[in-house]
Amino acid sequence: MNIHEYQGKSILKSFGVAIQEGIVAESPELAVKAAKELQQLTGTQWWVVKAQIHAGGRGKGGGVKLAKSLDEVKEKATDIIGMQLVTPQTGAQGKKVHKVLIAQDVYYPGASPTKEFYMSVLLNRQTGKNIIMYSTEGGMDIEAVAEKTPERIFKEEIDPKVGLQSFQSRKIAFNLGLSGEAFKQMIRFVTSLYKAYDSIDASLFEINPVLKTSDDKILAVDAKVNFDDNGLFRHPDYAALRDKSEEDPTEVEASEHDLNYVKLDGNVGCMVNGAGLAMATMDIIKLAGGEPANFLDVGGTANAARVEQAFRIILKDKNVKAILVNIFGGIVRCDRVAQGIVDAYNNIGAIPVPIIVRLQGTNAVEAKKIIDASGLKVSSAILLKEAADLVNEVLSK
Amino acid sequence: MSVLVNKNSKVIVQGFTGSEGTFHATQMIEYGTNVVGGVTPGKGGTTHLDKPVFNTVAQAVKEAGANVSIVFVPPAFAADAIMEAAEAGIALVVAITEGIPVKDMIMVKEYLRDKGTRLIGPNCPGIITAGECKVGIMPGFVFKPGKIGIVSKSGTLTYEAADQVVKAGMGISTAIGIGGDPIIGTTTKEAVELFMNDPGTEGIVMIGEIGGSLEAEAARWIKMNPRKPVVGFIAGQTAPPGRRMGHAGAIVGGADDTAAAKMKIMRECGILVCESPAVIGSTMAEALKSVKVN
Numbered sequence: 001m002n003i004h005e006y007q008g009k010s011i012l013k014s015f016g017v018a019i020q021e022g023i024v025a026e027s028p029e030l031a032v033k034a035a036k037e038l039q040q041l042t043g044t045q046w047w048v049v050k051a052q053i054h055a056g057g058r059g060k061g062g063g064v065k066l067a068k069s070l071d072e073v074k075e076k077a078t079d080i081i082g083m084q085l086v087t088p089q090t091g092a093q094g095k096k097v098h099k100v101l102i103a104q105d106v107y108y109p110g111a112s113p114t115k116e117f118y119m120s121v122l123l124n125r126q127t128g129k130n131i132i133m134y135s136t137e138g139g140m141d142i143e144a145v146a147e148k149t150p151e152r153i154f155k156e157e158i159d160p161k162v163g164l165q166s167f168q169s170r171k172i173a174f175n176l177g178l179s180g181e182a183f184k185q186m187i188r189f190v191t192s193l194y195k196a197y198d199s200i201d202a203s204l205f206e207i208n209p210v211l212k213t214s215d216d217k218i219l220a221v222d223a224k225v226n227f228d229d230n231g232l233f234r235h236p237d238y239a240a241l242r243d244k245s246e247e248d249p250t251e252v253e254a255s256e257h258d259l260n261y262v263k264l265d266g267n268v269g270c271m272v273n274g275a276g277l278a279m280a281t282m283d284i285i286k287l288a289g290g291e292p293a294n295f296l297d298v299g300g301t302a303n304a305a306r307v308e309q310a311f312r313i314i315l316k317d318k319n320v321k322a323i324l325v326n327i328f329g330g331i332v333r334c335d336r337v338a339q340g341i342v343d344a345y346n347n348i349g350a351i352p353v354p355i356i357v358r359l360q361g362t363n364a365v366e367a368k369k370i371i372d373a374s375g376l377k378v379s380s381a382i383l384l385k386e387a388a389d390l391v392n393e394v395l396s397k
Numbered sequence: 398m399s400v401l402v403n404k405n406s407k408v409i410v411q412g413f414t415g416s417e418g419t420f421h422a423t424q425m426i427e428y429g430t431n432v433v434g435g436v437t438p439g440k441g442g443t444t445h446l447d448k449p450v451f452n453t454v455a456q457a458v459k460e461a462g463a464n465v466s467i468v469f470v471p472p473a474f475a476a477d478a479i480m481e482a483a484e485a486g487i488a489l490v491v492a493i494t495e496g497i498p499v500k501d502m503i504m505v506k507e508y509l510r511d512k513g514t515r516l517i518g519p520n521c522p523g524i525i526t527a528g529e530c531k532v533g534i535m536p537g538f539v540f541k542p543g544k545i546g547i548v549s550k551s552g553t554l555t556y557e558a559a560d561q562v563v564k565a566g567m568g569i570s571t572a573i574g575i576g577g578d579p580i581i582g583t584t585t586k587e588a589v590e591l592f593m594n595d596p597g598t599e600g601i602v603m604i605g606e607i608g609g610s611l612e613a614e615a616a617r618w619i620k621m622n623p624r625k626p627v628v629g630f631i632a633g634q635t636a637p638p639g640r641r642m643g644h645a646g647a648i649v650g651g652a653d654d655t656a657a658a659k660m661k662i663m664r665e666c667g668i669l670v671c672e673s674p675a676v677i678g679s680t681m682a683e684a685l686k687s688v689k690v691n
Contacts, residue, residue: 089639123499125609125646128506128580143651160507201500230472230645231498260643264635275577275643276551276606279632280674283656286635287673295636297643328553328560330536331424360560361536383564384557384675 001227003241004052006101008225011238015196018189019220020211022103024052031077032070034102046105049076051097054246056224057087063097066105073102098245106221110214116221117176117212118142119190121197121205124157132156132164132194134172138209164194178212185218193220200238201231250316257309259298266291268391269314269323269353271307273298273332281326284384288391293320300332304340311344315351322354322394324387329361338367342374354379354394358387399526399571400546400591400598401489401515402465406530409457409487410435411478412469414445421469421493421534422446428537430530433461454485467523467532468492475519476501483514491532492519492582499645502580509582516582520644522552522574533574543568545681546592548585549604550577550611550644554632554674558602561678567685570598577606577644586615593624599688600626600681603668607633608646608654613662620666626684629668630677631656 009019021042023034035047051063058064063085065076077100086094107114116138124131135153137145146153154175156168166187173186189210197205206224213219232239244252254261260275264282268290272278275297282292294317298310307325314323327337338359345351358381359367371380379394381387402408408425412418413435423446426432434449434457441452451457454466466487470478475494482490497519509516517524523533528542539556541563549555555574562569573588575581585603592598605612612631619627634656636642638649649655660670671680 123503123579125579126614128503130503160503198500201498203499228499228645230496231500233473234498262640262642264637266635272553274551274553275647276549276554276604276632277557277674279606279636279642279647280551280554280557280630282635283632284673284675292635295640295642328556330539330553330556331534361539361556384561388673388675 001229001232001239001242002054002246003225003227004054004099004243005050005223006052007241008223009220011200011225012193012196012220012223015199016188016192017196017220018185018218019223020103020106022050022101024099024101025077026081026099028074028077028081031100031102032074035067035070035073038102038104042104044104045108047073048103048105049073049080050101050103051080051083051085052099052101053085053090053095053097054243055087055089055095057089058085061085061087061090061094063087077102095246106211106213106219108214112214112216114214115212116209118145119193119207119210121194121202123203127157129160130158130197132158132172132190134176136176138211142208158194163198164191181216182212182218185216189218201228201234202226203228250313254296254313257306259296259306259310259313261313262295263317264292264294265319266293267319267321268395269293269296269317269320270326271296271298271310271314271323272326273300273328277326277328281324284388285324285391288388288395290322290391290395293317303336304343307337307340308344308347311348311351315348320353322356322391324391325355325357326384326387327359329359329364329367331362333362334359334367335363335370338370341378342370342376345374345376345378351377356381356387356390356394358382358384360384399529400595401571401573402524402526402530402532404429404431404529406465406532407431407433407461407463408465408467408530408532409433409451409454409461409463410467410469411454411482413437413450414440415469418469419446424537425531428531430532433457433463454482454487458485458487463487465489465532466491468494470494472496472498476505479505479516480508483509483512487514489515489517490582491517491521491523493521493523493534495520497578499579502578506580517573518576518582520578521576521581522555524571524573525569526571527569535572535574539563540572541568544570544597544599545602546570546595546598546600547572547602547604548588548592549574550606551604551632554604557674558604558677562602562681565678565682567682570595577646579609579646584614585611586618589615589619589627593622598625600628600685602677602681603627603629605629605631605659606644606647607631607636607642607649607656610654612659613653616663616666616668619668623667626681626688627668628671628677628681628684629663630671630674631659631663632674
């Protein structure tokens with residue numbers, strides 16, 4: 001699960017991580033009120049108006065603006081709230097901005113120059129241990145840094161038996177070239193950041209940039225906080241932070257019916273049991289000359305009700321020109337699934353696109369008979385190869 | 398011959414009396430698996446499916462001689478169940494449970510490091526030695542005995558591959574579903590190594606998916622140990638980056654874990670890579686023919 005910057009920062013702060021302070025606002029008027037309040041709290045002279053959407057690269061799309069007066073706060077907030085923000089991560093249609101974070105200006109001049117770093121916490125799948133990944137090159141795309149100057153990216157692995165040790169935090173601060181007060185602040189920053197990660201069942205923290213201010217404070221200026229969905233049952237407070245308006249409405253509806261659905265941009269919908277076979281079915285569609293319109297795993301119990309719901313969800317996508325149903329019946333009997341498909345078809349009535357049903361496994365032959373005898377506009381197959389050929393045939397019509 | 402489980406394996410079911418445990422234990426017994434009992438804390442001393450129920454795994458080991466365990470315990474308690482089995486000296490633990498938090502699996506992985514226990518899974522269909530022993534939830538009838546070993550991250554795609562292998566005139570020695578989570582017990586490379594060393598396995602089907610580096614790791618090992626033909630498939634050639642495709646581990650994070658990148662490494666290491674999942678069986682049949690000709 002993904003959350004907004006302002007929510008992530010608030011969680012980090014609760015674990016003692018120093019952050020760029022801010023107040024969230026849903027209208028230009030509230031943005032001005034937030035700016036005044038923030039000035040009283042922090043003494044900031046300028047403000048940063050930051051669009052709150054679940055996607056990175058907001059600055060590039062015009063979703064982050066500096067305001068040097070309260071009038072400018074109002075003006076920038078008016079521009080940003082309600083805009084369709086397009087960033088490298090949103091896709092061409094962008095995401096609508098409902099809220100802005102009014103944040104303090106932390107790049108003020110002072111005794112020493114400011115410096116931006118990069119820091120993330122994540123799982124190293126190869127070793128099964130968490131790592132802190134960090135770099136002297138902050139504020140930019142980390143993939144670009146990894147490509148051009150990999151020597152500037154460091155990794156510190158955490159031993160699960162003992163957790164993060166002080167020598168590791170010191171190593172990180174030294175590698176980032178810090179000394180004096182900033183060095184001490186960085187140790188505190190790293191320690192509390194990892195404590196937060198370990199406590200909340202996170203799956204990714206990405207703080208880009210981590211800022212050393214001109215008066216040697218270390219602050220999280222942005223915060224990408226992702227949760228391990230499997231761990232959310234332990235954290236009902238955090239689970240409540242889910243913002244469904246940031247997700248595809250059809251995907252939200254599918255998840256309410258326990259269907260695992262991901263919308264894609266293609267023209268052939270698919271309904272499959274099992275995640276691996278679902279991905280393989282998408283690949284088959286592509287090889288047959290189509291483009292997959294979705295990923296959809298109906299799970300182990302492909303009964304009539306679920307099949308019907310899955311059809312309804314796939315058909316919401318107007319780009320869908322054909323649907324491929326691919327079920328490998330193991331413990332689930334194919335003839336029952338076939339009957340479920342026929343029932344679902346009749347219940348929905350007049351499905352406007354051709355359907356190709358491939359049922360293999362237990363009672364596959366009986367299942368094919370049921371489909372073929374139904375008189376519906378459904379082609380049936382048993383072998384995966386036959387299904388692929390049928391997709392190709394339908395698309396070339 | 399086979400790997401890890403056979404007709405002599407003595408299997409217990411953790412979470413025996415729950416609905417999942419009951420259903421699949423029944424299926425396993427029907428297949429011929431030697432299920433010697435189960436564990437449900439608090440129900441020790443009773444019987445279920447005509448088999449003894451134990452309070453602890455240690456008791457099941459002591460009294461029934463169990464050496465393999467299958468875990469159907471709910472996600473919040475599954476890590477504990479796996480560690481209990483390891484502590485009791487169970488040689489092979491198969492964790493079917495889906496949805497175990499990564500944080501718990503980090504602890505499990507660490508806990509198992511100095512134990513003599515192999516973990517398969519979690520979030521997997523289990524392991525089956527055709528005609529002898531099924532420790533999992535796969536449809537047993539698909540797996541006809543033969544000489545092809547299968548290792549796969551996915552459940553239904555394993556059944557698909559086994560079905561194609563059988564229809565192409567071959568059969569299965571052992572099939573291992575290693576699971577699609579970010580942290581798993583037995584890796585692709587470890588499973589391939591077991592098959593390479595098994596005299597009863599003549600060819601290996603290796604099925605992976607986007608995310609992680611298990612397939613690349615296995616491919617590099619195969620390049621150094623090219624003793625049997627390996628047919629490979631990677632699911633998710635059309636998956637967009639950054640979107641999780643069902644399995645928690647099936648997400649493209651960087652340039653190295655796309656399907657295309659994995660297929661390229663596998664080809665370079667001598668694996669016969671299938672573009673389409675429909676040709677896994679026929680590709681293996683061809684590969685075995687050319688081995689016999691040589």
